[in-house]
Amino acid sequence: MNEERLIIGLPAGSLADASRGGNFIDLLRHAGFPTQGYDQGGPSMFPLNALLLGWDGRPQEFSAQLDLGEIDLAITGDDCVRERELEFKYVYNQTIHLEKVLPLQRGHVRVVIVKDGAVDECDGWLEELLARNKLVTMVSEMPYLGLEWFRAKIEKLGFARSHNDFSVQKYRTPPRIDAGIVIYETWGKTEAKVKEGSVHFGLETCETGNTIQDYGLDIVEEIMTSEMAVWANPAIRQNPAKYDLARMFLLNLHGALFAEDKVMLLFNARKDAVSKLLEYLKANRLFADEPTVNEGLHFTEFSVQMDASNPDLPIARVRYELAKLGATHIETIPLESSIPGLDVIAF
Numbered sequence: 001m002n003e004e005r006l007i008i009g010l011p012a013g014s015l016a017d018a019s020r021g022g023n024f025i026d027l028l029r030h031a032g033f034p035t036q037g038y039d040q041g042g043p044s045m046f047p048l049n050a051l052l053l054g055w056d057g058r059p060q061e062f063s064a065q066l067d068l069g070e071i072d073l074a075i076t077g078d079d080c081v082r083e084r085e086l087e088f089k090y091v092y093n094q095t096i097h098l099e100k101v102l103p104l105q106r107g108h109v110r111v112v113i114v115k116d117g118a119v120d121e122c123d124g125w126l127e128e129l130l131a132r133n134k135l136v137t138m139v140s141e142m143p144y145l146g147l148e149w150f151r152a153k154i155e156k157l158g159f160a161r162s163h164n165d166f167s168v169q170k171y172r173t174p175p176r177i178d179a180g181i182v183i184y185e186t187w188g189k190t191e192a193k194v195k196e197g198s199v200h201f202g203l204e205t206c207e208t209g210n211t212i213q214d215y216g217l218d219i220v221e222e223i224m225t226s227e228m229a230v231w232a233n234p235a236i237r238q239n240p241a242k243y244d245l246a247r248m249f250l251l252n253l254h255g256a257l258f259a260e261d262k263v264m265l266l267f268n269a270r271k272d273a274v275s276k277l278l279e280y281l282k283a284n285r286l287f288a289d290e291p292t293v294n295e296g297l298h299f300t301e302f303s304v305q306m307d308a309s310n311p312d313l314p315i316a317r318v319r320y321e322l323a324k325l326g327a328t329h330i331e332t333i334p335l336e337s338s339i340p341g342l343d344v345i346a347f
Contacts, residue, residue, distance in 0.1 A: 005051050006245040009066070009074030010035075010044050011059040011228075024075075024106060024228075030336040031256035033249070051245055059228075060084070066233045067096045072242055073233075073249065075104065079111050079142060079205060079226035086144035090166075099232045101347040102250050105257060107228030111145060113220040114194055114212055115201040122221040123157060129200060130159045134179040139193045140203035143168045143183040149203070149223050150181050172198065191215040232347060247345055255339035261309040262338060265319070266331040268299045273326025277302065280325055284313060302327070305338065 028035055033052065038044035044054030055071050062074035063084035081098060088094045119125035129136060140146045147166055154163045165180030171193070175182045184199060194202040195215045203223070206212055212219060230250065236242045269277050281291055286304050294301040308315045319330050 004241065005053045006073065006242050006249065007053045007055050007071045008249070009057055009059075009062040009071045009076065010038055010042075010054045011062070011075050012041070012056055013059070024104070027104075027253070027256050027260075030259065031249075031252040032337070033252065052249065062231070063096060063098060064088075066098055066231060069233055069235060071233075072236050073101075073246055074231050075228060076231055077107055077109070077226045077228050079109065079145065079224065081231060082224070082226075083142040083145050086148050090144055090147060097234060099234045099347065100229050101232045101246075101345075102230040102254060102257075104228045104230065104253075105260075107226070109205045109207055109226050110209070111142070111203065111205050111223040111226060112209075112212075113146075113149065113201055113223065114191065114204050114217045115220055116195055116197065116217055118218045119220055123153070125220065126153055127157050127159075130154065130157065130163055133200070134162065135175060135177065135182065136163070136180075136201075137175075137182045137184065137199040138201055138203065139171065139184045139186050139190055139199045141186055141188065141190060142203060142205070143185045145223060146183055146203040147181070149221075191217055247342075247347065250345050250347060251339060251342060252337065254344050255337035258340065258344075259335040259338040261307055262305055262335045263308045263315065264333045264335055265302075265304045265306060265315075265322075266329075266333065267302050267322055267327040268329045269302065269326050270299060274300050276325045277322065277327060280321060284318070286318075305335070 036045045042056035046052040059076035059080045062076045167176040171184040292303045
């Protein structure tokens with residue numbers, strides 16, 4: 001393990017694409033961590049922060065790397081972490097100890113069970129399937145999420161004794177068991193395999209569900225929802241230097257997240273208009289404890305932070321109302337970072 005630098009797992013794929021991934025590269029830049037090489041496929045570097053080291057990889061792999069201490073922080077999905085936790089549980093009889101330290105408000109997906117043909121109710125459909133077939137088949141890019149769901153279902157439906165065995169194997173290889181569930185691990189196009197009848201059902205991740213609909217498949221049940229987040233190896237708390245770097249990284253990343261869709265309004269007011277403006281700001285909750293003001297001889301300068309995406313309080317309306325009450329020289333400044341304080345970081 002590198003004892004002097006904080007090693008951060010940076011996911012390849014859509015997040016590394018500057019035109020996709022919810023502006024993740026811009027988010028890092030706004031946080032004070034511009035990257036070099038990340039949007040080109042790596043190697044990724046943080047040119048302004050020599051103590052941060054980017055590790056390019058797949059989000060599906062980061063959980064194991066975190067647990068081993070190969071990396072210290074990683075950007076990955078809740079579903080990817082849960083999949084690796086379950087793989088270690090079922091295959092290696094081990095427990096992974098990881099900590100979700102900062103949601104990134106990006107990469108939201110649903111993990112769902114899909115089949116060809118609608119069903120009225122999931123449990124009834126599965127009970128019939130199990131009664132007819134001593135061996136059922138499933139396809140998924142995340143086989144152990146599927147297995148955990150299946151195990152819970154057969155326990156509930158009374159098939160735990162007859163269908164408890166499982167085998168995770170490559171797609172369409174000969175089944176290694178005679179009863180239970182065979183889960184074919186695949187690398188995409190899960191929907192096509194379900195549509196063509198190669199398996200009884202599948203597990204898929206989706207954002208909108210449009211592709212599932214395009215294939216004429218139906219969502220039987222939702223297993224979980226997932227988002228991208230920063231995950232940590234809790235053991236870095238034992239390394240004061242790395243722990244301090246991790247908190248620095250998280251605090252600034254939180255500041256960039258918190259600033260999204262927020263702007264700073266700056267405006268002046270003559271002394272005789274101050275009380276009316278204060279009443280308006282208070283009535284619309286445009287400050288927390290008190291507004292930020294700079295007193296001059298004849299004018300008072302206000303600075304107010306507000307959410308520019310709030311449909312209940314449109315920024316255009318606010319500026320107009322402020323002007324009607326006597327505000328002048330109203331300026332709107334987009335925010336790249338806004339840090340409420342160190343206590344926003346629980347890690």
